[in-house]
Amino acid sequence: MRLGVLDVGSNTVHLLVVDAHPGARPLPAYSHKAELRLAELLDADGAISDDGVHRLIATVREAMRVAEDKGVEDVLPFATSAIREATNGEDVLRRLADDTGVTLQVLSGEDEARLTFLAARRWLGWSAGRLLVLDIGGGSLEIAYGLDEDPDVAVSLPYGAGRLTAAELPADPPDPDDVRALRRRVRAGIARVVSDFARHGAPDQVVGTSKTFKALARIAGAARSSEGLYVQRELPRKTLEEWVPRLAQMSARERAGLPGVSEGRARQLLAGALVAEAAMDLFGVETLEVCPWALREGVILRRLDHLP
Numbered sequence: 356m357r358l359g360v361l362d363v364g365s366n367t368v369h370l371l372v373v374d375a376h377p378g379a380r381p382l383p384a385y386s387h388k389a390e391l392r393l394a395e396l397l398d399a400d401g402a403i404s405d406d407g408v409h410r411l412i413a414t415v416r417e418a419m420r421v422a423e424d425k426g427v428e429d430v431l432p433f434a435t436s437a438i439r440e441a442t443n444g445e446d447v448l449r450r451l452a453d454d455t456g457v458t459l460q461v462l463s464g465e466d467e468a469r470l471t472f473l474a475a476r477r478w479l480g481w482s483a484g485r486l487l488v489l490d491i492g493g494g495s496l497e498i499a500y501g502l503d504e505d506p507d508v509a510v511s512l513p514y515g516a517g518r519l520t521a522a523e524l525p526a527d528p529p530d531p532d533d534v535r536a537l538r539r540r541v542r543a544g545i546a547r548v549v550s551d552f553a554r555h556g557a558p559d560q561v562v563g564t565s566k567t568f569k570a571l572a573r574i575a576g577a578a579r580s581s582e583g584l585y586v587q588r589e590l591p592r593k594t595l596e597e598w599v600p601r602l603a604q605m606s607a608r609e610r611a612g613l614p615g616v617s618e619g620r621a622r623q624l625l626a627g628a629l630v631a632e633a634a635m636d637l638f639g640v641e642t643l644e645v646c647p648w649a650l651r652e653g654v655i656l657r658r659l660d661h662l663p
Contacts, residue, residue: 357384358658359427360651361418363411363459365394365437365493365517366566366620370418371651372425377659381652387421389414390619393437394494394517402443411447412454419457431654434459435467436494436515464511468497470653472506475562477656478648484559487552489634490649491567491627493517496545498634500552507555510548514541516567516620516627524626528606537626542633549637561640563590564649566620567627571595572645573615580615588645592635599628 356376362369369388375381391414396407403411415432422430438444439461452458462470468490475488488506490497494515499506523537524530563572568590573579575595577588602610602625611621635643 356428357426358655359422359425359430360654361415361422361430361432361457361459362651362654363393363415363432363434363438365435365495365515366390366392366623367493368411368414368418369651370421370430371655372422372427373655375655375659377662381655381659385421385425387418389417392493392517393441394515395521397441397521400442401440403438403441403447408447408450412451415451415457416455419455429658430457431658432457432459433654434461435492435650436464436511436513436518439463440494440513464495464497465509467492467495467650468499468509468511469506470657471497471564471650472499472501472509472653473504473656474648474650474653475564475646476501476504477652478646479560479562483562485556487558487561487638487640488564488646489561489568489631489638489643490564491516491630492565492650493623496630496634498548498552500555500558508551510551512544512548514544514630516623516630519626519630520623527622529603529625531603534603534625534629538629538633541630542637545630545633545637552638557639561635561638561643562646563631563643564646567624568631568643568645570613570615570617570620570624571598571628571631574598574613577615577645584647589642590631590635590645591642592632592640595628595632595635599625599632602628 372385373381499509607622
């Protein structure tokens with residue numbers, strides 16, 4: 356069957372169309388995305404602005420039109436931290452449903468971590484052993500660990516690259532004092548949850564998912580995306596530590612000139628790098644593997660698991 360997953364995230368609204376059936380790998384058929392940056396469309400009270408709501412409605416309506424054109428039988432629409440944490444989130448969901456007929460399922464942070472973990476486990480297989488998964492989104496950082504398909508521990512922290520950039524790094528290039536303050540804040544927050552994972556033992560393999568990790572691995576020397584999904588891509592912590600101060604001195608335009616860094620993500624890259632560096636350091640990770648599957652694939656896999 357042809358499924359569509361509509362991901363209303365903090366950075367983008369992304370429709371992924373796949374051909375799938377139980378027991379088989381979902382095969383991507385089409386991808387449609389629009390950069391909306393909901394995390395940056397909040398007012399002083401933490402509400403999504405009227406302009407942001409109108410843009411979201413128009414974007415979702417267009418995505419559903421594309422899904423129909425592509426022959427999608429069932430669309431799985433969900434939203435993550437931007438709507439989950441907006442002070443007017445319920446009103447936004449109601450207006451969206453009234454105008455488009457689309458009812459978004461709002462995932463909790465733990466749901467995000469668990470579904471991303473499922474996707475990574477299915478991609479890597481049982482031979483990966485005890486798995487630690489790190490995912491840096493636009494609005495939050497998800498961390499999950501486990502031996503099976505359902506993680507033993509899963510947490511979500513408000514350290515997404517888009518959220519931190521908007522709130523903590525307003526200047527371009529960023530103010531060095533702001534960078535140091537953000538580094539301290541992120542490390543203190545991640546350190547508070549490390550013991551929840553440590554009691555389960557050291558992981559056998561560590562993976563990172565999301566655009567942030569893909570971009571960081573690329574500038575660290577990993578293969579470009581055109582070389583295919585099955586090329587192993589790694590991010591060494593030592594190389595990342597060398598890049599962080601360089602990124603801190605660059606403007607967004609300069610970062611956009613780096614390999615694997617899109618113009619739309621360039622401004623957020625430093626905040627994402629600070630989070631990645633902190634997580635790898637505090638969890639004692641020397642090198643992680645970049646996994647091409649993440650939350651959207653996890654949503655699809657869970658749906659397939661529940662087909663009769």
